[in-house]
Amino acid sequence: MLHHEITRNILDNLTTSIVFLDLNLNISYLNPAAEMLLQASLRRLEGKSIYDWLTLSEEDIALLNDSLQTGHPFSKREARVFTAQAQELLIDYSVNLLPNKGLLLEIQARDRLMRIEREEELLTRHATARSLVRGLAHEIKNPLGGIRGAAQLLERELTDVELHDYTRVIIEEADRLRNLVDRLLGPHKLPHxxxxxxxxxxxxxxxxxxxxxxxxxxxxxxxxxxxxxxxxxxxxxxxxxxxxxxxxxxxxxxxxxxxxxxxxxxxxxxxxxxxxxxxxxxxxxxxxxxxxxxxxxxxxxxxxxxxxxxxxxxxxxxxxxxxxxxxxxxxxxxxxxxxxxxxxxxxxxxxxxxxxxxxxxx
Structure with missing residues (x-):
């Protein structure tokens, strides 16, 4: 009994979808990953034919039946199937015979793996861009501070008030560029x-x-x-x-x-x-x-x-x-x-x- 519970816990925590089919190709067990894949719970699917919940190609159906009859395991890469909700899935799957019990299916959703790769690439690119922006912001803000300070000092020395218009342009444009750099960096305060x-x-x-x-x-x-x-x-x-x-x-x-x-x-x-x-x-x-x-x-x-x-x-x-x-x-x-x-x-x-x-x- 303890061995059975340990095995069940291992299966329940796998990210790979595990499906047990009986000798009539009816579903007898799904782990949580498989429930997500088929978009239904074991309580709902137990005893139902796999064909009620996955639309398979004629080749895949023939391979399943052949494995059941001969006991030969097989693997299929990038198979296209449809769930009962008409959602198309791209999957890799392997099938092994459990003597006198049925078939064990191990399913990996290829679209999920492709999504992970895409997301990792997106996060990496964004982190690289943020790092580049931070470096540029530092290089831009330092001389901007010097330009603004020099314009303020120059304004104090100019006796002709009309010339102050030019120094104000320098100061305002320096402030505008600083604000642009701050916006590039995004929120910089600690989160509340x-x-x-x-x-x-x-x-x-x-x-x-x-x-x-x-x-x-x-x-x-x-x-x-x-x-x-x-x-x-x-x-x-x-x-x-x-x-x-x-x-x-x-x-x-x-x-x-x-x-x-x-x-x-x-x-x-x-x-x-x-x-x-x-x-x-x-x-x-x-x-x-x-x-x-x-x-x-x-x-x-x-x-x-x-x-x-x-x-x-x-x-x-x-x-x-x-x-x-x-x-x-x-x-x-x-x-x-x-x-x-x-x-x-x-x-x-x-x-x-x-x-x-x-x-x-x-």
Whole structure:
């Protein structure tokens, strides 16, 4: 009995999806990873045919039946299957016969591995860009301080008041450049950690965008009320979300999209890997607009500072938003095509140290 419990615990904690099929190819066990893959619980699927929940190719069906009859194990790479919810999956799987019991399936979702690789690359690129910006900011701010100080001293020495206009230009432009550099660096104050309701943040953003757009953009809200409160910086998360929603609003206004619409959707995702770290529970915030989309040549670099597709854009909003979400151990992803642009904000809900808020970088 103890051996059985240990085996069950090991299977339940694997990231690989494990499926046991009986001799009739009916599901007899799923571990939690497999439940996520098939988007249904063991209680719901137990005793049901695997074909009721996965649409397989004729080749895959033949391989399963052959393995059951001959006992020969096999592996298949990059197989395309569909869940009962019509979601396409790209998977690698291996099949082994359990004598007189059925088949053991080990499934790895290739799209999940590809997602991890993509997220790690995104985080690495963003960290590299932030490091470059910090270095440039230091090199820019030092001479700016000297230029501003020299202009102030010069202004005191000039007896002709009319010449003060020129020194004021130098001082104001130095201040403007300093403010630009500060904006490039993003929020630099320590986070104020408190318990946050993500829907209260989204409602605040909705009210601001409605006023800015003159109530001409329809905002659709699709909230998951089961998402719990979590620790974070409320003001910074409002800024990050507002930056993205405001970008969507401006894209809709400039393109004169018919029936402009922004959708805000929240979901709780379980056992999700962000970068190289696996999280038990993650808050997903989708911001979707029906505008013209982001040019394909910009999509891979939109989170870099000073990158923008708008003539009047500063190219800082998305970079700052990504930095804020990174501080909350999450990240932002983007998919875009004409008629639908989707930004997905992913924020882990479990906190490593809720008392001190040390889970956030200062």
């Amino acid at each position: 950690i408190e318990q946050i309701n993500i829907h209260a943040i989204l409602e605040r953003v909705c009210s601001l965008v409605r006023v800015e757009s003159g109530h001409k953009i329809q905002i659709v809200r699709d909230y998951d009320p089961s998402i719990p409160e979590f620790s974070g910086d409320k003001e910074q998360l409002i800024q990050a979300t507002l930056n993205i929603v405001r970008n969507a609003m401006q894209a809709l206004q400039e393109s004169a999209t018919e029936h402009p619409q922004i959708t805000l959707r929240t979901r709780a995702l379980r056992q999700l890997t962000l970068g190289s770290e696996r999280h038990r529970l993650v808050c997903s915030i989708d911001i979707i607009d029906n505008g013209p989309g982001i040019p394909s040549e910009l999509i891979s670099s939109i989170f870099y500072p000073m990158v923008t597709g708008r003539a009047e854009g500063s190219g800082l909003g998305l970079s700052i938003a990504q930095a804020i979400i990174n501080r909350h151990k999450g990240l932002i992803e983007c998919n875009s095509e004409p008629g639908q642009t989707r930004f997905q904000l992913l924020i882990p809900l479990e906190q490593k140290n809720e008392n001190t808020g040390s889970c956030l970088d200062s």
